[in-house]
Amino acid sequence: MTDELADGYHRFRQNRWPSERAEYEALAHGQKPHTLVVACSDSRADPALIFDTAPGELFVVRNVANLVPPYEPDGKLHGVSAALEFGVNVLQVKRIVVMGHAYCGGVNAMLNGSPANCQDFVAPWVEQAAPTVRRVVEEFPADQVERVAEETVVRLSIDNLRTFPWIAEREAAGDLVLSGLHFGIADGILTKLTGARRFERLD
Secondary structure, three states: OOHHHHHHHHHHHHHHHHHHHHHHHHHOOOOOOOEEEEEEOOOOOOHHHHOOOOOOOEEEEEEHHHOOOOOOOOOOOOHHHHHHHHHHHHOOOOEEEEEEEOOOHHHHHHHHOOOOOOOOOHHHHHHOOHHHHHHHHHHOOHHHHHHHHHHHHHHHHHHHHOOOHHHHHHHHOOOOEEEEEEEOOOOOOEEEEOOOOOEEEOO
């Protein structure tokens, strides 16, 4: 363990554990998160910090570019889909949030190609959204492409969530709400996907 992690652990034990011990002891008997968050793995966009949540509130799935692949029960390894299945069918979350963010390296790879040393897994992973994202280049001015592309990935992931039958059924029944968000790293502002498929500031 690195010094940074060890130091953080000691701060946790000294500053947080005494006041939150009862919460953790209760959580040892099971979890009941209200929201499943699909977020990017980027170290600058941590859902627990952004939403100021306590342990047990969020069931978080993080991957490069906050992507949700479409429903494909083909027996292959699907980490995101497995987390969705567990979160929706077992934990019965009430909300799924897809949160993109500014300066996303995964979206940049969709637009400009993955780094040469990331061809085994990153390149095929981001390629699933690349055709949709590349259309943004043709339709928007250069200074808007990056932001619009990030928002496009959020919309695509929301659309793909609806290909999962048990998600679509629960949403239609009013038991599950799907939301899309975008986090501005430099300004700390969240914008929300609206019914008009536009993103507006969350006040």
